[in-house]
Amino acid sequence: MIGLLICLMYCGCVRGVAGYTGNDVDALMTQLFTTNGYNNKVRSSMDLPRVAMSSANKSNIKTISSISNPDSTLLSVIEFDEQDEVLKTAGYLYIQWQDQYLSWIPSSYNNTDKLFVPQDDIWKPDVSLRNTFKTFTGLGSSYLNVIVTPEGYVTWYPFQILESTCAVDITYFPFDKQLCDIKFTAWSYQKTEVDLNAGSNGVTLDEFSPNAQWKLTDTKYEEINTGEAAVIFQIELTRKSSFYVINVIMPVILLSVLNICTFLLPVASGEKAGYSITVFLSLAVFLTIIASELPKNSDVVSLMSVYLTLMALLSTFIVVVCLIQIRLSVRSTSDTPINRVFLFLIKLSMIMRCQKCSEKISPSSKSIPVTERDTEKQNKSNNEKENVIGSDDSYNWTDVIDAIDYLFFWLSLLFTFLCTTIIFGISVNN
Template identity: 60%
Template sequence: MARIVWILFLCTIFPGVVGFSGSNVKDVITKLFTTDGYSNKVRPLQSQSVTLIINVEFYLNSVIDFDEQAEVLTTSGYLALTWMDEYLTWTPSDFNGTTEIFLPQDDIWKPDVSLRNTYNSFKGLGSTYLYVKVQHNGDVTWKPFQILKSTCAVDIKYFPFDKQLCEIKFTAWSYSRLEIDLNAGANGVTLEDYSANAQWELTKTSYKEVNDDSDEAAVIFEIELKRKSSFYVINIIAPVILLSVLNVCTFLLPVASGEKAGYSVTVFLSLAVFLTIIASELPKNSDVVSFMSIYLLLMSILSTLIVALSLLQIRMSEWATEQTPIKRFLVLLIKISLFLRCKSCSTKIGPRSSTVKVVEIYDDDKKSLKSVSDDDFDWSDVNDAIDFLFFWLSMIFTCVCTVVIFCLCVTHG
């Protein structure tokens, strides 16, 4: 009984809370559209020289997909647009405390706002089955929900540790800034209903209005996305680095094994496969080149040189010093290799008039020094020197390229 008395008291004091009925809403609609003759073709201001301010907030629900090749960002969300319609006003006390009504969006005036940088054909926001909320003082709230496909320029330089800044631009096509001012309000992009994406991390959101010099009625929402790189590190980067190390290990195989050329060609083809995979993940963009593509290109060039050198070594292994003498620069290559492999080695060069050079090599078995003349070297010594020197040169080159390029990418990310 006390509850019923309390409800009757509320109805007396606040009739707008529970007092108005469906017939009251019909009376309001009749008053607005029949008696007042409301028209959705007229900008809702008594003075048409005044700028209509429309507050816009973007509620982002999710990042559905980011197609880097097509440079298309697909998001889901809705806009919350509010403005004052001076022709949609009434006195609540005249209609039993009716303070708000809901009307189909096409029955009232609304700004023809649409996505400016759309990937698909241009179309207006919302749908015929959506309703707008109208307050008795003329405040109108419109919340059109939509799947948005917007273009976004992709910067692939630091792939897969890259960040992408995408703009979602909304504009009122038929009006200039003198008629309509789209104001992003205080919040801009709202993330209270946002669901995380498995491939991209949303790091920052912002908004901005168009340049003051422009006459366009528009607002721009910015979304910064950071790629989650774990998948690429495990499935692409780690195998590529391991292949680069295996590429250098070609020089550990002796020519006599008969597997050197086949091994080097196999590694080269493996690097080419990964280069194709990465190329398929990136947009066909000639303005910016990915560091990852540069790294794979360098490793492919190195692998090509290793294949060519391996084939040359196989050819040299068939040569005899009697028919094909060893050139002086190859002898120097052998001496450098011997010097680097044995700290006790030293080179003694005779008088300038002498053409005979002697290399002293410390013999661990005999614990003594033995002298070897240039004529004692053969093509197997050349191959051994090439294997030793180019193994370390290739290893240093691979390590430097790997550390420098991936440090640049990771530090940027």
């Protein structure tokens, strides 16, 4: 019994707040759309009185302009296709304008303070997405309603799945940021007829759902100051790079390290050329993967692609050096003497290894008897005379191959370190 009383009291309160009934709304709709003969093809004017007007007076109305104030509520970034340079978003606009043909005196209709009218039954600005990717269509749907107040203010919330074009800058992939414009325009009207003024809220993110691949970092909006009636909403997206760091960047860096390790493998093992070619093919596979992720344009080049290209060039160089080393390994000094170029490589590698320092007599030699020490010095002196750096008879082709391995290992290591540090440092810091 108590529950029934509470229910009746609640219904009474609700009826008291609403005041008007369905009959009142029906009478108002009949007055506006039948008696007054509302025409949804006639643009409203802001300079006329905000009261209901009879059909006899409509012939004297001079239409000047209507004002729409759009704000955007972004619900989600559904997809960003870098290949086709298309941004797919979901959201709705908040657009408000005043239509004096839809105004009424509330007291004449039992204080009716609002109407819900199908959007296609009234005049509305033909706001459309200007930079659309596929089809050029209007906003909203026929089953959506607008809200009309007694003063003639019309509020429209058109929901839309938007597919807009967005120029992609892939320079810093996968640490890139993208700026995408979503441009709305009143297609049929000039700014003097329909003035689109950006609202105070701009892009609202209260209902935004995060995207797994992109992070929304900033939003902006601006009006077009030319004769065109348009508003641009700009969103800034930052790519979430964790997936690419783990699955692309780290394997590529590890392959670059393995590329250098080719010079640690001796020629006698018989696997040096095969190992270097395998690393080169692995880098080529990753270069193909990166190319498939990026748009096919020539305006900008990804630093990641530059890095992979440099590593592929280094790998090609290493393969050539390995093949030369294999060729040198079958030579003999009796048939093919070592020329000055290879002698210079041996000398340079010995200097880098500080071989002269290693030839100094160690302190432990003090315990050797004098006669024995003198004999050792004499033998060593004779060996040094025979093994003078630059002598054609002092070295064989195995020494040449070892010198090449030593020099090019450190040269490749330095090149890889500089490329990795510089390119990825620039990419991370944009």
